[in-house]
Amino acid sequence: MSLFDWSEYNQTEKPALELLQELGYKYKEGKEFSPQNNTTERSSLREAILSAMLTKKIKEFNPWINESSIKQVFRKLTIPTTSSRIDFNEQVWEYLTKPSKLVVEQDLHDGKGRRNHWVKLIDWDNVENNEFLAINQFKVNASRGNRIPDIVAFINGLPLVVIECKMPSLSIPMEQGIRQVIEYQNTIPKLFYLNQIIIVINSERAVYGVIGNSYDNFQIWKDPYPITKDQLEKIVERTGRSTPEPTPQDILLYGLLEKRNLLDIIRNFIIFETSRGKLNKKVARYQQFRATNKTLNRILTEKDKKLRGGTIWHTQGSGKSLTMLFTSIKLRREMKLNNPLLVFVCDRIDLVNQLNSTFERCGFSNPVEARSVDHLQELIQIGQGVTIFTTIQKFRTKDADSKTGISRKGAEFPKLNDDQNIFVLVDEAHRSQYKVFGMNMRMGIPNACYLAYTGTPLARNEKNETISVGRGKTVSKFGKLIDSYDLRQSVEDGSTVKILYENRLPELRVEGESIDEIFNRVFADKEPEIREKIKAKYATEKAILAAPERIKKVVLDIIKHYEDHIEPNGFKAQIVTSSRKVAVMYK
Template sequence: MSYEWAKERPVEHRLIKQLEGLGYTYIPGHALDSERASHRDVVLEGRLRQAIQRLNPWIDDINLHKVVRMVTHINATSTMEANEKFYDMVVNYVSIQQDLGKGKKSQTVKLIDFDNPDNNEFLVVNQLKISGPMMTIIPDVVLFVNGLPLVVIECKSPTKPHPISEAVQQLLRYQQEAERLFHYNHVVVATCNEQAKFGSIGARLRHFGEWKDPYPFKVSDIGDNPTRQDVLVAGMFSKKNLLDMIQNFVVYEAEGGRTIKKVCRYQQFRAANKAVERILTGKTPKERGGVVWATQGSGKSLTMLYLSVKLRRLKELRNPSIVIVTDRTDLDEQITNTFRRCGFPNPQRAESVKDLRELLRTATGATIMTTIQKFQDHVDDGEDLLLNDADNIFVLVDESHRTNYGGLAMNMRASLPNAVYIGFTGTPIDKEDRSTVQTFGTYIDTYTIQQAVEDGATVPIYYESRLPELRVEGESLDAIFERVFQDYSKEEREQIKKKYATEEAIIGAPQRIRRICLDIIEHYEKHIAPNGFKAQIVAINRETAVLYKEILDELNGPESVVIISPNNNDDERLKKYHLTKEQQKHYIERFKKPLHEDKLAFIIVCDMLLTGFDAPIEQVMYLDKPLKEHNLLQAIARTNRTYDKKTYGLIVDYYGVSAFLKQALAIFNPTDVQGALTSIESEIPRLQARHRAAMRFFDHVDRNDIEACMKVLEPEDVRHAFDQAFKRFAESMDMIMPNPAAKPYHEDLKFLGKVRQYARNRFRDEQMDISDCGEKVKKLIYDHIYATDIKALHRPVSILEKNFDAHVKNLSTDQAKASEMEHAIRHEIRVKINENPVYYTSLKERLEQLIQARKEKRINDAQLAFELEKLIEEMRGQSKTIEEEGLTPQSYPIFQLLQKEWTDQEEEKERLKEITQIIVEHIEGLVVIDWVNKEDVKREMRKKIKRQLRTSKCPSDKIEPLAQQIVELAEIHYKK
């Protein structure tokens, strides 16, 4: 196969060659035109039909036609709905009525053979034209399986300023402009070779992830120095892995009133498949089990779900039963809801000990949810412990490090003696914890805290110690007491000491809590609220939690709610804060909403919501309770979920836990808890390094000379490097501000922000927008620009606007004027090239020639500015030129296309105008409302254009491509 385009598109070429090595057949997009009735067709119907016949040889022609139509005409109100319906057809098969000799019965039709990947056709296609309602898109690469377009890949040059961001934006635009292509999509990929990320339909950039492990391959299997793109392609698109992912690792989850498609991350795919491998190869129940450590916030519940889906499909397991075990009612409810939301068939939640026993006795192919306590409680009822001795029962135990050994494990194993036990934990196993390994077996897979942060699956957690004079950890009670009650007389202190005799009482002393509440309000309003995040306060007991609420309200603090476990013996003060389960759910849902939608900012707890509580909007936990070991790791992870513009979680420590962090986490191996908690003070050296990295661009430049700064940023690669450095510096500043440690960097941040805003306008680079910074940084920069140079905030001036000439004239140097005109022209070309490809491509070539002449010093800045001014005048005079040629803005691009592609002979000019006019009349005669969505209209249009070109003696090899290009121009200029 010829690759004459390879030098122009090296990223695309490398990807295609790798896929060919994985067994895909390469076909260039234009070679498929003969197989498609029009560019609007996204399914290769002929290939789909052949695959259905091959996989279902019994199917008759009528049903074959029916199935193909079901696939190509999905009735849905949205892309996501169509995508989910198609997924159901592929994974759960299509059902049709057909008589196979025993009367008409329902038969299932396979679209893909998941059992034998090589029994499917895998194509890699590049530069395939696909027409949408308004525009034609040309994705770089599309992967087809049996004629179904399952993967869309956008390749960018690694030298571009923001290659992955650009690719993601383009993929999102494709989803708007050619919606039908994404009815069939499994994943989309953005790549530039050095970086590569994947996402599902509708995903924004922050939801795209890397695929870092090519399991079951090793990185060394891929070749020498493989790039991230190589690893992703090997891991996601080897035939077996791609089909495995489609069949077992996709869920559609209802969330916030909409459906979100979730495709597994690499660690979930790896963990589930390693577990399956152990289950199938182990000889005893013990050897078939083990432990999966997936750090909190990295999708552990979904890993359990994916594994359950895989186990269900394995024929070797003979319709297995799956038992999901947790140790808390709220976790049991959470994971049950996860399975139900994701469409898992009929998970049954054991409501009581008796209910659990009955479900387990009769379990065949069941999915049962329970708490471990229901095993414990039935020990004393005098019944036989044995409930089911089947060997195809799989017990998946959540948070297995906590309670699932000793008596509880013994009860479970006595009830289900031949079951396979797989423990899932969000925290590492203790150094001294022999029980977990003895109970479940060795690690199946690990995904550490540090790995999750590096992958962007979670955000890093920092801690900050506040009010050291009120900290408790490591101090004697007498010293704390003297500090808290220092303003009282000796006699009063003696009376108080009798009342506050315990650690809990002193921690909960109103005097101390009032000081902390004042500090919390100040900290939250300055550090957290500006970016729209929310907070959790953890008190030592329920009485202190209520006291926090009362004092916060008294001080007019942000809106808060106390969520504590009710007790029948509570006094009237505590009873005021008793909430029903429904009320608790209501407040939790309010808390999860954006701050601008719901002002509920604080949830105050003592024990509840420290595990299994997932609210990504929570950035800070105000901790005033002694926590250590697993409890500490569980609690702080409430702040590690990802959320828009959230770059870190924060623990503000009033108790003193962080001062003794080493002891608090001593039971773990240091490497296992690396990155669990980092002092915010450790950000200061990183802030200094990031500040230096951003400022170095202007080391030898007069910072008061904005044009000198623009000259530094003129090269695209330099501008990209600066933008990355600025974002990192701004991120650190947003974390530290308004801490006085950030003060020395304020002026440089203002300067860099202003330069970046100027660069955005000069180079028309929409990525360089300070709106993507944190609110504290943004306010500092905006206030500075408003005070010093408000025009920097104005949008770029277009060359077609009346004030453009005055704007250029006000610039101080010829170099600045030439730069402003160059990038204004580039922007105009980028925006309008689809309207008239011939003219604007020619304009781009002339522009590049002028820029090259300046680089080679054949012309100076003044001459360049003069030549660019002439180009602008020509662009402005386009309408006059069109009028002089006797054409219209709609017909002129068609005329120029014919002139370039057919003949540019001057004597032919008038004849081409006549042909153009005839073609335009054909187009206008067919233009009706919404015609761009009507394939029959476009087919007729192409037919008439081709007939006219043939009649006009157009060379035969030019007719087909010209007709298609003319219709594409018509779609832009003749919308109705």
């Protein structure tokens, strides 16, 4: 072993293997799985599946199966039926997560002849019934020579995770590691037929992605949920490391590869989205995984059904739509919830279309957009198993004003469905939820669990109370805060571009003199307390901001700045004003 290899092994690879063993993975060296060593797992270095282990688990989970059917399963997992790698990867993911998709034809000699049977590869409900194995230096035959990924994690003999380790002292370790795993996908594609997660680590940094990701798509994972960093430190300490404080590598490996987390992520937090005719694979970010599971935990453990709901405050750009999708997937899969009715509510038609499109592109089963007031009520009354997308303005009586929701005849909104297995997920839950439409919604489905998803900056007192104390309008309406992910965290994670401020505000002046100078001259004879009251009532900054002469100066400044600095760089601009009236004046 060279000095370089020794350093990489001891600083990155060895700590990763030790942590995985502490998490319950078995560990073996790659050389044990070389055909030269008479292994029963691989007859050739071209094979990526550990055949003996997989065969054993298939027989254990499917005791009816015969050898011929097992060969059918192996063929389905190893022989692509499409030229697109990601299409085949999606097909294999469905074999793993949806047993109804992996079907073999076999006669069970029960008098019913040959017929189709589902095959189970992983026990999703009983984690310990599966075999987790970490192999380092796992050699795979490439088109030219061999490739040796640093660590491959197997579940029941299936290579589901590839980890590339880099030495921290390299100048650009993450870039080199990502470039290498992308190269592996081209040179040893068989290793990635079943792959679900790709990880690059160098002790001090760690990122993860999925097949097809470019460099920019790899993400960090900063939370060892469901445990704390202090609890993780105790686990690291058990490995015998001299400095047990968790590194970014430890946090990512625990968050993604802790056995329950890994099964949960593969089954519930991976999606395939078709956009512009191209299939893309996506995996959840840590805040999406955490918020979804905290939401499910509250729903399943809260004894008082009225307190099951709550508020998920994730800043804009943090992926709230996908968080709602992941939550929906788990709500539907949870047997205790009995295939619930899901209602998605927005306050604008474009938001409804956007959210509905996201669910459709990601293959969520049968989402329906409410076409009218009557159609919404019909869908809610159907109940169980329906997925509805609607604007909140459709929660009104037929004679009601479409803008206010107030009935012209004084009619009361009807009760539509009083079941408890109804979940209402509200996007951008703010003003529209506090008036007639929101009241009608709660009258129509009174026993539903309400979940608010918002990233819009709240009013100062509401945000402070919501995040710090747990009160405020949004929280008082929907329930206690479930999870928070703020702008600072998003910027640190690289999910949101940092906002930079350049002070270009012209002085607030009237006819060449500042407003304060004029005010002090006119009201010089008044007592200080009286002057402050007058100033607060009449001499407001808002009034000055709407002064036509000032707006003309600001508009000229905006045009010059845009033409000089914004347009040449290919960017767009947005103007924010103090009121709608002022916005019209700017336009």
